[in-house]
Amino acid sequence: MPTLDPISAQALDDRRDTPARRAWARLSRRKSAMAGLVVVIALILIAILAPLIAPFDPAKQTYTAVRKAPSVLHWFGTDESGRDLFSRVVFGARASLLAGLVSIAIALGFGMPIGLLSAYRGGWVDAVISRFTDAMLAVPFLILAIALAAFLGPSLSNAMIAIGVTSMPIFIRLTRGQVMGAKVEDYVEAARAVGNPAYRIAFRHILPNILPALLVQATLSIAMAIIAEASLSFLGLGQQPPAPSWGSMLNTAQRFLTQAPWMAIYPGAAIFITVLSFNLLGDGLRDALDPKER
Amino acid sequence: MTTDPLLKVADLAKKFVAKRSVFGAPSAFVTAVDGVTMTIAAGQTLALVGESGCGKSTVGRLVLGLIEPSAGRVECDGQDVTKLSAAELKAFRAKAQLIFQDPYASLNPRMTIGATLDEPLMLHTRLSKAARRTRVAELLDLVGLKADQARRYPHEFSGGQRQRIAIARALAASPKLIVCDEPVSALDVSIRAQILNLLRDLQQRFGLALLFISHDLSVVKHIADRTAVMYLGRIVESAATADLFKQPRHPYTQALLSAIPVPTPAARGQRRLLAGDPPSPLEPPAGCHLHTRCPHAIADCRTRVPALIATADGHATACHRWEDIGADGYAQAVEPPHSPTLQRLIDAFRPSA
Numbered sequence: 312m313p314t315l316d317p318i319s320a321q322a323l324d325d326r327r328d329t330p331a332r333r334a335w336a337r338l339s340r341r342k343s344a345m346a347g348l349v350v351v352i353a354l355i356l357i358a359i360l361a362p363l364i365a366p367f368d369p370a371k372q373t374y375t376a377v378r379k380a381p382s383v384l385h386w387f388g389t390d391e392s393g394r395d396l397f398s399r400v401v402f403g404a405r406a407s408l409l410a411g412l413v414s415i416a417i418a419l420g421f422g423m424p425i426g427l428l429s430a431y432r433g434g435w436v437d438a439v440i441s442r443f444t445d446a447m448l449a450v451p452f453l454i455l456a457i458a459l460a461a462f463l464g465p466s467l468s469n470a471m472i473a474i475g476v477t478s479m480p481i482f483i484r485l486t487r488g489q490v491m492g493a494k495v496e497d498y499v500e501a502a503r504a505v506g507n508p509a510y511r512i513a514f515r516h517i518l519p520n521i522l523p524a525l526l527v528q529a530t531l532s533i534a535m536a537i538i539a540e541a542s543l544s545f546l547g548l549g550q551q552p553p554a555p556s557w558g559s560m561l562n563t564a565q566r567f568l569t570q571a572p573w574m575a576i577y578p579g580a581a582i583f584i585t586v587l588s589f590n591l592l593g594d595g596l597r598d599a600l601d602p603k604e605r
Numbered sequence: 606m607t608t609d610p611l612l613k614v615a616d617l618a619k620k621f622v623a624k625r626s627v628f629g630a631p632s633a634f635v636t637a638v639d640g641v642t643m644t645i646a647a648g649q650t651l652a653l654v655g656e657s658g659c660g661k662s663t664v665g666r667l668v669l670g671l672i673e674p675s676a677g678r679v680e681c682d683g684q685d686v687t688k689l690s691a692a693e694l695k696a697f698r699a700k701a702q703l704i705f706q707d708p709y710a711s712l713n714p715r716m717t718i719g720a721t722l723d724e725p726l727m728l729h730t731r732l733s734k735a736a737r738r739t740r741v742a743e744l745l746d747l748v749g750l751k752a753d754q755a756r757r758y759p760h761e762f763s764g765g766q767r768q769r770i771a772i773a774r775a776l777a778a779s780p781k782l783i784v785c786d787e788p789v790s791a792l793d794v795s796i797r798a799q800i801l802n803l804l805r806d807l808q809q810r811f812g813l814a815l816l817f818i819s820h821d822l823s824v825v826k827h828i829a830d831r832t833a834v835m836y837l838g839r840i841v842e843s844a845a846t847a848d849l850f851k852q853p854r855h856p857y858t859q860a861l862l863s864a865i866p867v868p869t870p871a872a873r874g875q876r877r878l879l880a881g882d883p884p885s886p887l888e889p890p891a892g893c894h895l896h897t898r899c900p901h902a903i904a905d906c907r908t909r910v911p912a913l914i915a916t917a918d919g920h921a922t923a924c925h926r927w928e929d930i931g932a933d934g935y936a937q938a939v940e941p942p943h944s945p946t947l948q949r950l951i952d953a954f955r956p957s958a
Contacts, residue, residue: 329756330717497710504669505725505774506698519715602715602758 330602337599344595350588358404365398370553378571388573391563399555400577406556407585410471410540410549411533417475418482419529425479426486427513430494441487444480452477456539460548467540467556470549474539478532485528489521496520523597530593534586541582557582610644611814612668612782617641617677619663623887635886637663639838640677642913645831647781650808650815652829652846654822654861656883660838661818665784668816669701670694682781699729702775706787708767712759718745718770719755725777744773748803765796769803776807784816789824798950801828822865823947826850834858837886837894840913844920854920854927856899893925901930 338344357364367385373393381388387396429440447455460473493499494517502516541558543549550556557578564574598604618640624633637660645651653661666672668679670686679686681701689697705711712721722741726732732740742752748769759767768788775783785804789797805828808815819825825832826846833843834857842855853859860879879898884890890897896906905925915921924930 497705497707498713500671501703501705501711501771501774502713502724504671504698504703506695506728506778507724508695516713516716520713600715603760 333602334599337604338595340605341595341598343591344599347588347591347593347595350584351592354404354408354585354588357401358408361402361405365395365401367395367398369394369398369402369555371395378567378574380571381573387577388571390560390571390574391567394553396560396574396577399560400557400581403555403557403560403578404581404585406467406544406550406554407537407540407558407582409467410474410556410558411537411585411589414471414474414478414536414540415529415532417472418478418532419525421475422479422482423486423518423525426483427490427518429483430487430490431509431513431517437487440483444483447477447480448484452535453539453542456543457546457548460543465548465551467550467554470540470543473543473548474536477539478536481528481532482525485524486521489524490517493517493520519600523600526593526597526600530589533589537582537585611647611682612643612645612816613678613680614641614643614664614668615678615680617664617667617679618675619660619667619672620675633887636838636889637886638667638674639889641835641838641840643833643840643843645782645814645816647814648808648812649831650817650829652817652819652825652832653835654819654825654832655835657820658883658886659835660886661820661835662786664835665703665786665816665818668782669703669784670697671703695728699725699778700780701782701784702778702780704768704771704775704783704785704788707791708764708771709759711771712767714759717756717758718762721759721770722755722774722777725774729778740777744777745770747776747807748773763796764792765799768792768796768800772800772803772807776811779811780813782814782816784818786818787820788817790819790821794947795950795954797824798947799954802951802955804828822850822862827947827951834861837883837889839894839923840921841895841923842921843913843915844918848918848920852920854922855924856901856930857895893923901926 338348371394373389376385376389376393378391379385379389379393381396385395385397387400390396390399425440429437456470456473456477459476460470463469463473490513499512499516502512507516538558540549540556541561544556544559545562550559552559560578561575561582564571564578567574617638618636619638620634620636622631622633623635624631626632639660641660641664643651643653653664655661663672667674668681668686670679670689674687677687681697684693684697686697686701712718719738719741722744723737726737726740730737730740738755741755745752745754750766750769750773754762759770762770768791771788788804789800792800801824804815807813815828817825817829829846831843832846832849833840834849834855835841836857842849842853842858849858850862853862857879864878879895879900881898884894884897890907892908893899893902893906893911896902899906903926909925911923911925913921913923
């Protein structure tokens with residue numbers, strides 16, 4: 312065997328240029344993705360530090376200050392029971408972000424392995440899983456989520472489970488389709504010829520190549536989940552009053568849209584900004600994870 | 606050559622399901638490989654040539670145990686490949702490797718070259734992480750790439766470099782047999798010569814046996830010790846390469862050889878091309894598969910399958926009439942086809958030893 316010259320041996324030791332670092336460099340080069348990342352981190356901090364940021368108790372009712380317009384005292388105004396809207400938006404970030412992130416984590420965490428199994432095993436396993444997802448997709452998303460949440464009982468965590476399970480079929484389908492495409496690629500056969508066990512082919516060779524599509528779907532689904540939580544809260548199946556969530560605030564606000572538009576504007580803007588930043592971050596991540604991108 | 610061949614293939618057959626009924630029961634088959642028998646000795650190259658769709662790639666996959674044969678045996682290094690347990694199969698993967706036609710498609714686009722080369726080492730050796738890294742650098746050096754290129758991704762390399770990486774991957778676990786499935790068909794001519802030289806060098810260095818699958822006879826001539834010609838799933842002729850090129854016995858081989866483009870117009874006159882297209886493998890003709898297109902076919906050819914019979918010199922032919930047509934056939938036709946361009950390039954790129 313030829314021996315290594317010292318320069319190239321040293322080059323191999325160079326850890327600065329790892330794939331992860333190169334991916335980070337690609338991400339940081341994308342301005343919109345970085346903006347999305349900053350906002351997402353800020354939102355998470357707001358949710359965690361809510362008690363420190365909010366000037367008022369979000370549940371405290373003040374009947375002397377009902378539906379007041381934004382002022383120096385109440386930055387975002389007050390709602391129909393005189394609660395401070397800014398404090399409610401700040402505390403609402405907890406429920407909404409949890410609903411978005413946890414439910415999609417559930418959907419992705421279960422949907423992806425099931426889809427992988429379905430495509431990889433084929434045969435009756437695939438047939439059973441596919442028919443099952445077909446059946447779930449045949450029922451409208453929100454109806455199924457409501458039914459499931461009602462069955463589990465009204466609470467925020469049950470709403471997250473309901474939304475997560477209901478969003479799962481999309482991920483099963485998407486993963487299955489992507490794996491079907493990837494598994495006939497030469498590099499997968501090459502991985503088999505090299506002697507990789509099935510699980511390693513699935514997780515090391517196929518998964519990284521189908522991840523971008525899943526990532527984009529996940530960011531879109533987070534938006535859907537936040538809005539679904541709003542609908543469930545409106546029906547009393549999500550966040551339990553008086554604890555706030557953006558969705559439930561929006562639903563209350565629609566009755567006062569002409570008299571107190573600020574009740575809808577601020578939680579609405581919060582949802583809009585959150586969804587937008589997740590989408591920007593998702594797009595950026597998809598590009599950053601592709602080694603072919605600059 | 607050595608007494609006991611490294612690879613012994615006997616009566617190998619593979620049927621693929623072509624159509625299924627509504628309930629999923631197979632209703633039509635394609636016989637991609639139909640009774641292939643061949644051997645490769647350690648350190649030798651056997652070329653498997655034929656048109657696209659004749660089953661040569663399927664033979665390659667069968668030999669490696671990547672697909673299950675419908676019938677027949679594949680014996681490699683004393684083991685029956687078709688009957689390996691999961692653990693034995695894993696060990697076998699270290700011994701027999703595959704190089705693909707399209708090097709880009711065969712490399713995982715999201716893995717660095719280093720990670721791709723590390724994989725067989727991790728799976729088949731007990732080397733430490735640091736030792737594996739050194740070995741990856743050695744492998745890259747072996748195929749003429751730089752060690753610091755291990756951090757790069759496949760798309761950062763040219764076609765020829767990618768094929769070198771694929772070769773390095775095949776070599777990583779120190780195999781005894783490499784199946785090369787059209788390894789140079791996707792490369793342009795100058796790169797082709799470099800890769801062929803590299804393969805030959807490495808073969809001599811490590812005593813590798815190669816199963817070289819190709820449709821390009823001019824390439825085969827440069828690399829193979831023996832050549833087997835396939836037509837519709839069967840081997841029709843098999844002989845030492847020089848012998849086969851000088852004295853092709855089977856009408857199909859003769860036609861194949863005379864179809865190689867010849868640079869001198871004077872020699873072009875005596876082409877013996879076959880009429881028509883290959884029949885559908887869904888309904889192959891009875892008897893000799895070639896009888897529908899063969900100018901020498903007699904009644905016997907339409908009913909009786911010719912056996913692959915070897916003469917004393919090891920030249921095997923599956924034709925009822927090869928002794929009759931041999932003399933008036935190819936012998937006086939053109940001089941053995943030869944690609945001077947490729948030969949010049951091969952010489953040009955050969956490292957001056």
